[in-house]
Amino acid sequence: MEYTRLGRSGLTVSRLVLGTMNFGSRTSEEDSHALMDRAHEHGITFFDTANAYGEQPGGTEEILGRWFARGGERRERTVLATKLFSPTGDGPNDRGLSARHIRHAIDASLRRLRTDHVDLYQMHHIDRATPWDEIWSAFEVLHQQGKVLYFGSSNFAGWHLAQAQEAAASRHFLGLVSEQSIYNLLSRWAELEVLPAARAYGLGVIPWSPLHGGILSGVLRKQRDGSADRSGTGLWAASLTAHADSVAEYEKLCADLGEDPAHVGLAWLLAQDGVTGPVIGPRTAAHLDGSLRALELKLDADTLAELDRIFPAPGPNGAKPAPEAYAW
Template sequence: MDYRKLGNSGAVVSSLCLGTMTFGAEADEATSFQLMDLYAEAGGNFLDTADVYSAGVSEEIVGRWLKAHPTEAGQMVVATKGRFPMGKGPNDIGISRRHLVRALDASLKRLGVGQIDLYQMHAWDALTPIEETLRFLNDAVSAGKIAYYGFSNFLGWHITKAVHLAKANHWAPPVTLQPQYNLLVREIELEIVPACLDAGIGLLPWSPLGGGWLAGKYQRDVKPTGATRLGENPNRGMEAFGPRNSQERTWQIIDAVAAVAKNREATSAQVALAWVAAQPAVTSVILGARTAEQLKDNLGAGSLTLGSDEIASLSAISAPQISDYPYGTAGTNQRFRKIEGGR
């Protein structure tokens, strides 16, 4: 496994991050400990959780593992998030100072640490002025409660506005963004990736396997069954399966991934993860395994480097489908070409 800078910070993290959303829900504590053991043994040093995962239980499990493994804990970069409701009150949600000051202290307690390495705003909050959030985060850095901060599920203009406000006020800058990103979902390349590249912000993609689709778990027009996320919840499974199943693009991408995997004697999951890891601005790819077998397979992506031709072919078949304007040939790009050519 290789290591990369955590966005524009000086911290270094492994290119594969262990996500812990399954801890306390789909993975009990014993299984969660096993997953963290396997991840640490493979050289991983980056754990990602959130207060809302299993209503705080995920953070508690991570905290107990860190306490039981002091040597590994000293090397781990621990990330968590705040934003979503942890109570029933009107102020138990959002990224206001009122909510975050309590959410951060609660996360520190559940994790059993004196400082959180990366504290992320789990989503944009239209009710709270972003200046209020940034001022709180800067204060938290100054107080030593967090080392760095980042965002999750922000849009391009959210990121750019926050970056420039932080710079103008001499506040600590954001270092990361955690978005959904995979071969099936690439729309962030239109605005969000350019905003992150412009600011030096590192991407931490979640759902890099598209909910299991890119691992080759599903078959065209076959109802999901068995030990898969969609198969274990038939009603929700069919609701989520139908739209993606009906798109020819889905199966073209899955087939292309499988072809590369066969040629490289790898699994489809490893190829899909390696593609994401190779994309511009990506710092670390978040693995969402539920079992030791899944994690072992996913960790194999850490030693898989795709060739430029393989990346190009997968990128071409999965190119995001966008309308002609404003990103297409009849939009801004065409106008630039006319200007360059002398109108």
């Protein structure tokens, strides 16, 4: 396993992040526990969850909590990240980033996770109705109480990162250490402003959906041989239809390299400046074991250039941050 620092913080994390969104919904609790044990065997220590995950809100956190309760230094060996924002109840204050909801949300997460602190507490979405002074004031209390060590964001725009960090700096507070954003070969919008802002403020970038819902995992091949699962279905079907030609070229390139498309997609992310590590969501031990190949796979300049051709960076000028991507 490879390890790196999370942004400008002193926290060391694994370069593959175990995502738990499927735990309790598409993956049984028994299998979820086995996957977490397997992740530790491979040295994957960075686990990501959210209080909205599961068949009901909080369900996935409870699965992690029961796994931690089995002992064996499972909690001590895990850098634990969870999130808040999404509704967790029917009340008008059971959502968002108000000081009231932050207080109730962290206490509920800690109970479900059966731990006394969260290593990384992430805002799952921007709350445009709550001022930053209120958010940081509430987070400062959690930090002082020892309930949270570091704070992160998810799905923020670049200017939201700037707002958050400037507000934190005015309070002499560390602020964010990471941003979790959708980022993959098919969705490169983060390169315009999110990644440059994250690099400027010293935030680690944690890409979610690194294979774009499975479309970059060899979906066309799987459809041909009848092994396709959710890839190219549901929410991702329109994306596959729109990018079918590019995906076909991508799969051919991977075949020519003799590599699995999923591993190439992860390796490309690991090669991007500022990326801490992608969130992987394996459903089987074989998927988890296979993902480690991405750490060994070093894409050469020609391959990277070909990937840029197949999946161009956003903006007419390509491969440049804003505003150069669309202006002089």
